[in-house]
Amino acid sequence: MLVMPENTVVAAADAPIVALDGITKVFPGVKALSEVKLELFPGQVTALVGENGAGKSTVVKVLTGIYQPDGGAIRIDGKAVSLSTAQHASDAGITAIHQETVLFDELSVAENIFIGHAPKSRFGLIDTGAMQREARRLLQSIGAEFDPAVRLRDLGIANKHLVAIARALSIDARVVIMDEPTAALSHKEIAELYDLVEKLKAQGKAILFISHKFDEIFRIADRYTVFRDGQFVGDGLIADVSEDELVQLMVGRAVDHIFPKRDSVPGDTVLQVAGYCHPTEFDEIGFSLRKGEILGFYGLVGAGRSEFMQALFGITRPSRGVAKVDGKVTVIRSPAEAIANGIVYVPEDRGTQGAVTGLPIFQNVTLPSLGQTSRRGFLRIAEEFALAREYTSRLDLRAASLDQNVGNLSGGNQQKVVIAKWLATRPRVIILDEPTKGIDIGSKAAVHAFMSELASQGLSIIMVSSEIPEILGMSDRAIVMREGRMVAELQGDTLTPETLVRHAAGITEG
């Protein structure tokens, strides 16, 4: 079901409020944006479309003054400007509403709206009366019907978004950036958000709408801009494009990264999962995994993939479901039990969830294997060093000494320590959550080569990834999740960029 916007706009009549012209942003080892173009018109919604890693968030950070571009020009009303701080961007009338709103839970709604620019009384104190009145007026203008005196924490996510939008209006924003605003909302709240977007349009705001969901892009956007791998690949009016064409623009790529070839001969079934359910996060997850197989899990952010993996690993409890390891029903109530059954989990956020940076390398590596390295309850340091040396050298870890604190290593080497830690437990199944997120292309290739080596040694791998090329290049099979459910299991000819995007985004028709 597509709802085409009735007010199809003739672009030539308007000049863009903000135009990015040939913006380039380079990070060490990565070109995040390469001469991209983006134009935002008054009273129109522009959808920014692209896979993960296409450069969408980077462009938001350039627009809001958090990142400085290395090349190109930002023009506001045709004049080149420099947005060197977040304050500059705000003064220029650009504001962003984030997925997780960055507001203050313990302050009132009015205080949140006016923090930093509260109306002052004659004596230089905050004029609370004026602040309340003005807040009420702003909230009413966007159809929000709650008291500006309530504390923010008492509001739901959707209402918090309204507060963020009221704040944007209070600083006279002309450009509103909405970064996946519907990711955490219910259907009813989404409908209210759409109404609000219409109101903002009517007020002549230029809106940049970032979303992965095709139905909403076609419902509320007037224009689209597509990025791929940090490059501009096309823009135009939504009315002139079909879903298929947009998918093509998003994924149609030149092969830029050679994945290691594997002659996969998966063996016996190692892990069987059936009927895993959770009251709020996922439903009826079931699959089997064979020895030496790489099983990809694809989906949009918030599809419930990591949540399911955490339940499988025993961090959270599923409401029901059965896991069988080697055909035997195995109850996994804690990570310790998962590890004992040969299942390990390398989390996505390795910085906060992976390594203990205050401990030396060898102690990090042996942390889950202390039973192996101790005798009669006492640790034997020499054996710990031997174990750590064996696995870190397999990963080609470069460090002055295994006694060095992990905190002093680079990100890539920290990751090697985390992986060495898990390999040292001699697992059967390893769950890798976004294994190459945020690392440069060279390290990505090394991680991929290593993954296929592990699989050919008989380790079974579950790879959660939001990057289509990685899913295509590495997986023997891929499961697509959407809104907490398995929606497709793809293999061979059916495993294509188009099928992945269609199932993940919920595009039903052929």
Place this chain on the structure above:
Amino acid sequence: MIKRFVASREAILLVAILALLVLVASRCPGFVAPANLANVFNDTAPLIILALGQMVVIVTRCIDLSVAANLALTGMVVAMINTVAPGLPVFVILAVALMLGAALGAVNGLLVWKLDIPPIVVTLGTMTIFRGVIFLISDGKWINAHEMSAHFTAFPRMQLLGLPVLSWIAIAMVVLFFVLITRTALGRAFFAVGGNPHAAVYTGIDVGRTQFFAFVLSGALAGITGYLWVARYAVAYVDIAGGFELEVVAACVIGGVSIAGGIGSVGGALLGALFLGVVKNALPVVNISPFWQLAISGSAIIIAVAMNARASRRKGRVILKQAEHLA
């Protein structure tokens, strides 16, 4: 090894203690006579024992403010047992003190583990409750020396190879905790939990359970110290060791234990306690008012924390490849 020790916090603290001793010796040479130093050590022994337990608790990102109250309650209970059953041998008394202290510590640990209450709140509460319980069971009365049996009060003062038993117990605890911390999986878990609780979870370490054991250890040490304290001073009443918990925390902080968790050592806790013990005993000798002692202890805490903060300040991310080995 040696090079690294020289640069460590422990070494700096050791130098500070030695400097303090030299300074005092220049005014009063008698202070550094071996017999007097042994006295100072013996006087500091309770602080050392409690600091060991507190160190473990702080390393797991918790704090135990109830140690002094636990000490007082356990001390009162064993003193009352002694008045009822004067013939009970000392090892039974010690076992009772150890288990009662551990049980009180377990109460703290369970509240932190199972109910997820912040440790500072839990132990602030139990601190007050333990003191209240002492009042209830003792009716606010003192138990004095003449009510205690001779062997009960004599034990901590018994000489063994030139040192009182109290000192030997402190030394034994230091050795025991050194082995526990460096050579057991539980010791390693304390540091993992405090250093990065999220990573600890993924590693199969139960964070709450590990913190529970830290509280049990701290409580057990407080229990033993409770008996030793009451026997040494031959008196038990509601307010013994009042405020001592802060001195214990201070010893840990001066000894380089990070309040943010994950960092700490047995040597640090020992030296931190010794530093406070030397200050406390030396100042009266050189005719400095006891009020200065508070100021000096306070300054030492701030200096120690400032130095730790400097040492652990986040070094920027290493971006240049060739700089990695230098880091």
